[in-house]
Amino acid sequence: MVGAADEILRFEDLSFKYMGLDLPTLQNVNLSMRKGEIAVLAGASGSGKTTLLRCINGLIPHIYPGEYSGRVVVDGLVAQDTPTYELAKKIGFLFQNPENQIFMFTVERDIAFGLENLGVERSEIARRVDESLKLLSIEDLRNRSPSELSDGQKQRVAIAGALAMGPELLVLDEPTSLLDPRAATDVVALVKELNAELGLSVLLVEHRLELVAPIADQLIIMSGGRIWKSGPPVEVLASEGIHEVGLSAPTVVELQRQLRALGRWPGKIDLSVDAFYSEAKETWR
Amino acid sequence: MVALDDVSLEVDKGEVLAIVGGNGAGKTTLLKHLNGLLKPTSGSVKVFGKETKEQSVAELSRKIGLVFQNSDHQLFSETAESEVLFGLKNFGFSEADAVRRAGEVFSYFGLDSLRQRAPLTLSGGEKKRLCIAAVMAWNPEVLVLDEPTVGQDYLSKGRILDTIRQLVAAEKTVLVVSHDLEFLWPLDARTVVMMGGKVVADGDSQTVFSDSPLLEGAGLKQPQLVTISKLFGRSPSFRDVSDAANWLSRR
Amino acid sequence: MAHLLADGLRFRHQDTMIHRLDPRIKLLISIALFSVALLSSNLSQLAVAFGAIIVPAALARSLRRLGKVMSVSLTFAVFIFIINLVFGYGFLKSATLTLRFMAIVASTSLFFVTTSPDELEYVMRWFRLPRDFVFAFVTAVRFVPVLMLDLTQIIDAQKSRGLELDRGGPVKRLRNLIPVLIPLIVNALVRSGELAEAMESRGYGAVKKPTSLYTLRLASRDYAALSMTVAAWASILLSFGVLAQT
Numbered sequence: 001m002v003g004a005a006d007e008i009l010r011f012e013d014l015s016f017k018y019m020g021l022d023l024p025t026l027q028n029v030n031l032s033m034r035k036g037e038i039a040v041l042a043g044a045s046g047s048g049k050t051t052l053l054r055c056i057n058g059l060i061p062h063i064y065p066g067e068y069s070g071r072v073v074v075d076g077l078v079a080q081d082t083p084t085y086e087l088a089k090k091i092g093f094l095f096q097n098p099e100n101q102i103f104m105f106t107v108e109r110d111i112a113f114g115l116e117n118l119g120v121e122r123s124e125i126a127r128r129v130d131e132s133l134k135l136l137s138i139e140d141l142r143n144r145s146p147s148e149l150s151d152g153q154k155q156r157v158a159i160a161g162a163l164a165m166g167p168e169l170l171v172l173d174e175p176t177s178l179l180d181p182r183a184a185t186d187v188v189a190l191v192k193e194l195n196a197e198l199g200l201s202v203l204l205v206e207h208r209l210e211l212v213a214p215i216a217d218q219l220i221i222m223s224g225g226r227i228w229k230s231g232p233p234v235e236v237l238a239s240e241g242i243h244e245v246g247l248s249a250p251t252v253v254e255l256q257r258q259l260r261a262l263g264r265w266p267g268k269i270d271l272s273v274d275a276f277y278s279e280a281k282e283t284w285r
Numbered sequence: 286m287v288a289l290d291d292v293s294l295e296v297d298k299g300e301v302l303a304i305v306g307g308n309g310a311g312k313t314t315l316l317k318h319l320n321g322l323l324k325p326t327s328g329s330v331k332v333f334g335k336e337t338k339e340q341s342v343a344e345l346s347r348k349i350g351l352v353f354q355n356s357d358h359q360l361f362s363e364t365a366e367s368e369v370l371f372g373l374k375n376f377g378f379s380e381a382d383a384v385r386r387a388g389e390v391f392s393y394f395g396l397d398s399l400r401q402r403a404p405l406t407l408s409g410g411e412k413k414r415l416c417i418a419a420v421m422a423w424n425p426e427v428l429v430l431d432e433p434t435v436g437q438d439y440l441s442k443g444r445i446l447d448t449i450r451q452l453v454a455a456e457k458t459v460l461v462v463s464h465d466l467e468f469l470w471p472l473d474a475r476t477v478v479m480m481g482g483k484v485v486a487d488g489d490s491q492t493v494f495s496d497s498p499l500l501e502g503a504g505l506k507q508p509q510l511v512t513i514s515k516l517f518g519r520s521p522s523f524r525d526v527s528d529a530a531n532w533l534s535r536r
Numbered sequence: 537m538a539h540l541l542a543d544g545l546r547f548r549h550q551d552t553m554i555h556r557l558d559p560r561i562k563l564l565i566s567i568a569l570f571s572v573a574l575l576s577s578n579l580s581q582l583a584v585a586f587g588a589i590i591v592p593a594a595l596a597r598s599l600r601r602l603g604k605v606m607s608v609s610l611t612f613a614v615f616i617f618i619i620n621l622v623f624g625y626g627f628l629k630s631a632t633l634t635l636r637f638m639a640i641v642a643s644t645s646l647f648f649v650t651t652s653p654d655e656l657e658y659v660m661r662w663f664r665l666p667r668d669f670v671f672a673f674v675t676a677v678r679f680v681p682v683l684m685l686d687l688t689q690i691i692d693a694q695k696s697r698g699l700e701l702d703r704g705g706p707v708k709r710l711r712n713l714i715p716v717l718i719p720l721i722v723n724a725l726v727r728s729g730e731l732a733e734a735m736e737s738r739g740y741g742a743v744k745k746p747t748s749l750y751t752l753r754l755a756s757r758d759y760a761a762l763s764m765t766v767a768a769w770a771s772i773l774l775s776f777g778v779l780a781q782t
Contacts, residue, residue, distance in 0.1 A: 045408050045438045057737055085742030093737035099682060100727050101734035103675055105654045112749040119743035126749060147681045151308065161738065177436045180307040180464045182504035207438055210467075210509065248439040251467070251509035251526055258530035273509055277516045284536055322692050342695045351696040357726075358686070359693045361718035371715065375698030405722065419697070 007073075008169050008201040009033040009056065014070035016051060016060060024067070025051045027225045033218070035168070038195050038202045040212050040233070043222035044246025049205050052222070053173055056203070057093050058084040075168050089118065092162030094172040098154035102146040107138065107157050110146065114165040132160040135197075136190070152183035159190070169201045170194065176208055188212055210250035213237060214271050221245060238269045252276050288314040290482040291328075296460070298426070301453050303469045303490070304462045306479035307504030312462045313354075315479070316429055319460075320345040333426075347376055350420035354432040356412035359419075360404035365396070368404050369419045376423050390422045394448060410441030417448055427458040434465045442468055466494060470508040471524055478503050491521050549652065554596035558758040559655035560662065562647055565592055565761070568769045569643035572776075576636050579628075580779045584772055585639045589646065598649045605645045606638060613638050653677040658752050667746065675731065683724060690719045 004010075011031040017024035025048050033039050043049050054060040058079050061068045072079040075090050095101050104110040111132050115125040133139045136156045146154060155175060162170065172191065176184035192215045194200050206212045213219065219233040223245035229236050236242075237249040238257045249257070252273050259265035267283055270276045289311050296302055304312050317323040318330045321342045330337045337345060353359065362368040366387055373383035391397050396418055399411060407415065413433060420428065430449070434442050442465075449472065452459050463469055469476070469490070476493040478486035480503045486493050493499070494511045510529060514522035523529040549555075554562070569589050576582045593599050613634050620630035651659075653674065660670045691701070694715045701712055735741075754762075 044440055045410065054733075059733055059736060063733070063736065084736045085739040088737055088739040088742070091737070093734075095730060095734055095737075097730065100730040101737075103671075103678060103731070103735075105652065105674075105678055109654070109749060114738035116746045116748055117739040117742050119745065119747050122747055122749060122751075125747065129749065146678075165739065174436075180504060181506040182307055185506075246438060246440045252513065254526050255513065255529055255533075258526060259534055262530060262534045264534040273512050273516070277513070280517075280533070317692065320696055322695065341700075343698045343700050346696045346698055351693075353689070353693045353696070355689065355693075357723055358690045358719055359697070361715050361722075372697040375700070423698075 006035050007032060008035045008037070008075055009203065010071075010073045011052075011055070012071040012073070014055060014072055015067075016055065016069075017067040018051075018064060019066045021066075025225050026055070029070070029225075029227055031220060031227060031230065033169075033201060033203065035201055036195070036199050037217045038191070038204065038215055039218040039220060040209070040216040041203060041205045041220045041222065042207065042209060042247055043228075047222040047246070048225040049222055050173065051225075053093075053171060053203075053205065055079060056087075056169075056171060057091050058082060058087040085117070088114070089165060090168050092159075092165060092167035092170045094155075094158055094162055094170070094175060096174045096177055098151065098158040099146075101158045101161070102154060105145055106142070107144050107146065107149075107160075108133075108142045110157060111161045111164050114161055118165065128164045128166070132164040135163060135194070136160045150183075151178055152186060155179070155183075155187060156190070159194075163194070167200070169203065171203045171205075173205050174207065175204070176206065176211060184208065184211055188215060191215065209237065209247070210252075213250060213253075221247065234269050234271055237271075288482055289318075289325075292479075292482075292484050294477065294484065294487070296458065298458055299456050300458055301449075301472060301474040302458075302460045303472065303474040303476045304460060304479060305464060305466065305469065305476060305503070305505060307464055310479040310503070311482040312479055313431055314482075316351060316431055316460070316462060319427075319429060320349045320351050322351075343375070346425070347423065348425050349427045349429060350423070350425035351429045352413075352416050352420050352431065352433065354435055356409070356416045359416055360412060362404060364401050365399045365404050365407070365415050366391075366401065368415060369422045372419055372423050378423070386422050386424075390418045393451075394418045394421075408441075410437055410444060413437065413441065413445060414448060417445075421452070427460065428452055429460040429462070431462045432464070433461065434463060434468050446471065464505060466500070466505055467508045470494065470510065473524065478505075480504075495520075495522065550597060552596045552650075553757070554592055554650050556757065557761050558752055558754050559651050559659045560752060561754075561758045561761050561765070562651050562655075563659060565765050566643055566647035568765055569646065570640060572769070572772050573636060573639035573643050575773070575776060576639065577632065578779065579632060579635075581776050582632065582635045582639060584775060584779070586635075586642075588768065588772060589639065589642050593642075593646055596646070596650050598646070601649050602642055602645060605649075606642060609638060609641045658750070661748070662752055671740075679727070682727075683720070686723050687716070687720055690716055690723075693719075 011029045014026055014029040015024055016026040029052065041049055051060065054064060055072050056074060056079065061080060062084050068080065074087060077087065077090065079087060102110050103113055108129055111129045112125050115128060133142055136159060138153065138156050138160060141149065141153060141157065146157060149157065175187050179187065188211050191202055191204065195202050204212055213233040216233045218230060219236040220230040221228045221236060228245050229239055237253045242249055253269060253271065256265050256269040256276060267279055270279060292315065304315065306312050314323065318325060318337065319332065321337045321340055324338050332345060332349060360368060362371060369387040369390060370383050373386060378386065391400055394414055396414060399407065399415065404412065404415060433445050437445065446468065449459055449461065461469065473490050476488065476490045477484055478493060478499060485503065486499055494508060495515060497507060500507050510526065511522045513529060572588055573585045576585045593602050616637050617630050617634040620633050657670055657674045660673065699712060699715055
């Protein structure tokens with residue numbers, strides 16, 4: 001058992017260069033996530049987010065070899081020294097396109113897939129499948145074929161399949177990128193619910209910061225393979241130079257930041273438009 | 286199940302039109318009627334006054350360039366340049382003409398550095414802009430973009446917006462299909478809202494984007510600047526954060 | 537034509553007494569019909585063979601589906617007929633051989649039409665085929681509709697760039713397939729890479745012998761079908777003895 005008891009994830013000075021590339025993709029990454037926390041990881045394309053995620057579930061270095069230095073600790077396990085299937089028990093990993101992580105012909109069997117792989121006993125599999133279906137409110141999809149489902153539904157199926165394995169940490173790679181606003185809001189609410197109900201730690205990679213900042217305990221911004229800034233979302237979003245790293249804060253935050261620069265916003269910065277408005281009324285009355 | 290239900294729409298030359306709605310609202314189905322990929326089961330679709338039923342997809346595509354959502358469904362050549370030449374050759378341009386136009390379009394969109402790169406190695410944003418350039422190379426009158434911002438990061442969206450503005454300034458007719466209202470807001474385009482295969486609204490962006498119940502019903506998110514403007518009783522809504530900051534700082 | 541074949545062989549869920557049978561029994565029925573077709577050496581035996589095929593096909597409400605598959609194999613059938621004639625086998629003999637071919641096609645198709653890919657997987661596992669192989673097969677079948685959708689989208693995109701797939705001589709038409717095949721293949725490869733990562737994340741390979749949510753178990757109707765199949769099989773083979781002279 002390595003690391004602090006209430007820490008779910010830690011990166012210790014991690015650097016990584018893919019075999020065959022000239023430049024490292026990750027440089028001296030230091031990061032920490034507490035158990036039960038929702039952390040959002042953001043960064044422009046090419047900033048190293050996907051590579052970082054692969055270091056968590058062991059795809060790096062087990063599947064993608066390269067020059068690896070530093071350490072990644074996931075709930076006491078050192079990722080580099082642990083086989084991917086052991087890490088799979090701790091980490092539920094959701095990729096960007098739900099289609100490419102649904103293997104079976106029916107929803108039910110797909111959710112069971114991970115458990116079958118782990119050699120779990122049949123009645124236990126059945127129990128966990130029932131539980132996952134219920135948790136994600138997709139009981140009516142049990143016998144459906146995945147190709148008939150909507151994108152939002154497919155995503156729920158993928159999440160159910162990951163949750164059935166009983167992970168401590170859920171990692172989602174840009175879950176809203178292919179979804180329309182309604183489905184995107186739904187999935188963010190779902191993540192919040194799972195975190196609240198199950199105490200699941202969540203690491204979310206996301207572009208649409210206005211959607212996820214409100215649920216985040218920690219916002220981490222990457223640029224050029226390094227961590228540019230991390231901390232409470234509002235603080236990070238209101239930082240100078242956020243545009244230079246290829247990101248944009250939600251409009252309401254940007255507005256308050258500019259007002260602050262003009263000397264007209266002494267108070268704290270709010271993430272929600274309504275909160276901003278109430279505070280504005282107070283401040284300027 | 287009907288994908289499009291009694292849709293009536295007229296678009297003038299040189300107009301910029303935004304078609305918005307959630308996934309499954311029928312937007313892509315509508316677009317496919319514009320270049321003849323789909324022909325209507327009933328009713329008519331006329332492009333430049335002529336029925337699409339009487340024309341082939343190739344004929345129509347010459348006048349109406351469609352850029353689909355997924356760039357990876359189009360790119361196949363060895364270099365970005367040959368990618369652009371592909372469409373030109375299909376439409377019968379001579380070798381000399383095609384090369385000249387390709388060169389022009391790379392400069393016009395600021396993509397000169399990508400000319401000899403393999404399309405499959407480009408970033409998402411670069412691929413998207415390459416696809417737009419490839420279509421504009423044969424200079425269709427109308428450009429149609431299907432969800433150009435899906436999967437793109439902030440920088441890339443900015444570049445795509447600039448590209449659209451460039452084309453609008455060049456008096457092209459541009460149709461943009463999107464569910465990303467934050468992206469569309471600065472364009473100030475006539476906006477059509479679709480829901481369940483029907484057109485449920487058609488007006489200027491100020492009117493449409495301010496209609497909160499309409500947007501919510503259609504599964505869309507109101508741009509924050511519009512919400513903020515409405516709360517402070519400011520009409521028309523701010524198009525730009527700096528404008529909003531300046532105005533508010535004077536209150 | 538490829539459409540018809542893919543469509544005809546694709547399993548569609550139906551609730552008939554045949555569909556409800558254990559897939560191993562369905563396989564047995566097909567094997568029985570196949571062997572009967574193979575052993576038919578004259579027209580009266582063939583008539584019995586076809587009759588034997590039509591009965592379960594009708595019970596499975598799949599006659600039309602089977603008809604589609606047959607219409608596709610018709611070209612091959614004609615080809616076989618002509619070849620046999622050319623080699624001097626005479627009209628009757630050639631016709632017999634051709635019909636036998638069609639009976640074989642029909643008997644094997646019946647299995648695929650009445651068995652879901654799911655059940656196919658269970659049968660393959662029951663035969664103790666290597667797990668990786670079974671998994672690869674299952675995933676391939678699962679992604680067929682996905683890739684077909686990719687294909688239509690790619691064709692739409694390339695047609696919108698002026699590509700005309702239905703024009704030109706055979707060489708041009710083949711060349712025109714390149715802008716369609718390359719994106720299709722590249723996308724399929726990218727998908728498979730993502731699938732591989734997803735498999736790792738779901739613990740694939742953790743255990744030498746993965747467990748299974750469902751297992752095959754024979755019910756009373758399966759035993760009934762089994763006995764009927766064996767009885768019918770035996771009777772048909774006996775009748776062949778009688779019909780051999782005709």
